[in-house]
Amino acid sequence: MTDSPSSLRLLEALIFASAEPLDEARLAERLPEGEDVTVRLGELGALYENRGVNLVQVGRKWAFRTAPDLAPQLRVEKVMPRRLSRAAIETLAIIAYHQPITRAEIEEVRGVRLSKGTLDLLFETGWVAPKGRRRVPGRPTTWGTTDHFLDHFGLAALGDLPGADELKAAGLLDPVTPTIPSAAPKSGADTGPG
């Protein structure tokens, strides 16, 4: 602990109270003048490091979450998560690793048209969101992941995406450009068999 336990206690109470991650800048507003919120968050994190509940970073936000290693003992009956389709998982991964990315580029990576509900479902879940438009003709919308995505998958930042470094080193995260003809599907015609 430090010479200023009261700031630490306040920070602890604020974050602990909330189910949602709290923004670092807004936490700072609550601390007394001159307190460094980053330093205090570091102290708080250390305090909870080996505990049943950990302080975790979610983008620029902070939250307490149960320790991952306790999962087997915490899991309760039910919790039947909605099973994502293969297409949805693939699309989510492509958005996460290539963001910001347009719909057409996602289709290019997968080599197949995105069926209508896929992006919609990921958007509705709150894992992806529109991130602005690409400055090319047509100004297509680009998509990226949200803080909710980071929180859900237990990532402090996008840099923590598993395997991102190797993929980048292998050039597999380079900007997406059209390759073989079928992989640039015309929008409109559905190409499903039958």
Place this chain on the structure above:
Amino acid sequence: MTDSPSSLRLLEALIFASAEPLDEARLAERLPEGEDVTVRLGELGALYENRGVNLVQVGRKWAFRTAPDLAPQLRVEKVMPRRLSRAAIETLAIIAYHQPITRAEIEEVRGVRLSKGTLDLLFETGWVAPKGRRRVPGRPTTWGTTDHFLDHFGLAALGDLPGADELKAAGLLDPVTPTIPSAAPKSGADTGPG
């Protein structure tokens, strides 16, 4: 800590994650055989004694609560989250996409009269504001969105809103469209002679 930190960690995580206070019997079920839950609860309570969050007994059950002495710093005005009517959401969207827009123009786009309170309500949300006056007879007020709107919806700029055509591609337009097999290839909008 004690010689059995893993039971303590589990206890901590269980009480943290539970949606309601837990009684000792239910906690004991989760602990390894032979653990004395009362002793462990005492240890956990001691660990949290002077912290921002305390382990408290609620009736015969256990829960974490923020420390009472921090209450003044944690006090919030009670806000009951309210939902907007469909008409209000639609009006908000039309203002966002067509701004600056007058009341009469909103009614024209929606095809129905705007009920009295709708614009007032949207003004109250802080998401829309008057933007000036149209240079036509009567000089009607025009409406547009605010920075608070961008902030709330996580948009960097108004231009980041996906276009209507892209909403359709994402599948958001789907539920309401007519029932014809959607597979017809695009070939210009030649629906009916015109």
Place this chain on the structure above:
Amino acid sequence: MSEPSPPVSPGFEADAGPVRAPAPAQLILNLDGYEGPLDLLLNLARQQKVDLAHISILALAEQFLAFIESAKRVDMDIAADYLVTAAWLAYLKSRLLLPATPGEDEPSADEMAAALAHQLRRLDGMREAGARLMARPMLGQERFVRGQPEPTPVQRTNVYELSLYDLLKTYAGHEAQRQVSRMRVAPSEFHSLEEAYHRLTRLLGEMPDWSLLMRFLPEGLSPGVGQRSAVAATFAASLELARLGKLRLRQLEPFGPIYVRAGEAP
């Protein structure tokens, strides 16, 4: 969604890949299990039993073409994008086999092959990344949030709750309704034989293989008279085009769906 059936490629070792590979006698040539040609290519590439970085694109092209050929032999309905890919791979194969002509404008065969290999590795990388994401301890399943949250002054206290998703969905619904009502006031809902004839003629290039005739109806028809007249006009036009040899028609059973494909005549 079902897992793809283990692909079997005649003329190529079929014992790699999933354990449940079927005996050669019961060839499974089901394209439904694949999410497009690239997915099929990736599955075939896996059978080469080498690192994806060292696959032979020439061998892969041959595998793919053989697969499509045998699918054709069993008279399977092959979606157009597979055929486009097959044509491209046939072209690539011929160029890979010929000596390179220097000073050409278009990319060399090796560059094209490298681009395809890159695309396969990228898709493979993304699949793997997706699997690793899904293996992470997820909120609400392995990691849990505070079960009894208390109000804090830090949270944004929005009185009004609305997500961007709901805002856009409402707008989209509104737009869709506007489009529908615009359609209803169209001057006439009748479709003439002449229009349908010109329309189908334009679309001939889009039907290299058997496709449902119904797919080539105009878009955005309102149910009822408009739709019925469009079906009648399109069917009559297809008969006329079939008579001229520009189009072929097929119906497998009485009242069954009608299939069309481009005919031999120019």
